[in-house]
Amino acid sequence: AHQDLPMATINAQEIRESIGCFRVLIVGRANTGKTTILQKVCNTTDQPEMYDAKGNQIDAAIVNGSINCGNHTITNEMVFKSNPTFVFHDSCGFEAGSEGEFNDMKTFISQCVHVTKLDE
Numbered sequence: 001a002h003q004d005l006p007m008a009t010i011n012a013q014e015i016r017e018s019i020g021c022f023r024v025l026i027v028g029r030a031n032t033g034k035t036t037i038l039q040k041v042c043n044t045t046d047q048p049e050m051y052d053a054k055g056n057q058i059d060a061a062i063v064n065g066s067i068n069c070g071n072h073t074i075t076n077e078m079v080f081k082s083n084p085t086f087v088f089h090d091s092c093g094f095e096a097g098s099e100g101e102f103n104d105m106k107t108f109i110s111q112c113v114h115v116t117k118l119d120e
Helices: 012-019 034-041 060-068 099-112
Strands: 022-026 049-051 077-079 086-090
Parallel strands (some): 022 086
């Protein structure tokens, strides 16, 4: 049945221009290389700039210390200078029996699912 449908032509550049920025949530266990994966996606070895939910830049020294301990906030935004059209959020890691972290992620997704502008 799906073979009879015409193929839509998707132009990635047109999509990027019409949307502008993409918000991406990366999910996984703490300290397993989620940020390294994002660096590969953005073709960089630089650390991301971090912003709180209100758009205020967070001091890198504070962020790096808390990330290394596995403590950070899912609402914080990570942006790589090499690819500013992607705004990343870290799930903070899931550990066995970590219901609180899972609920934080569900709440975040529920709040963002209907947002149509990145600054909302």
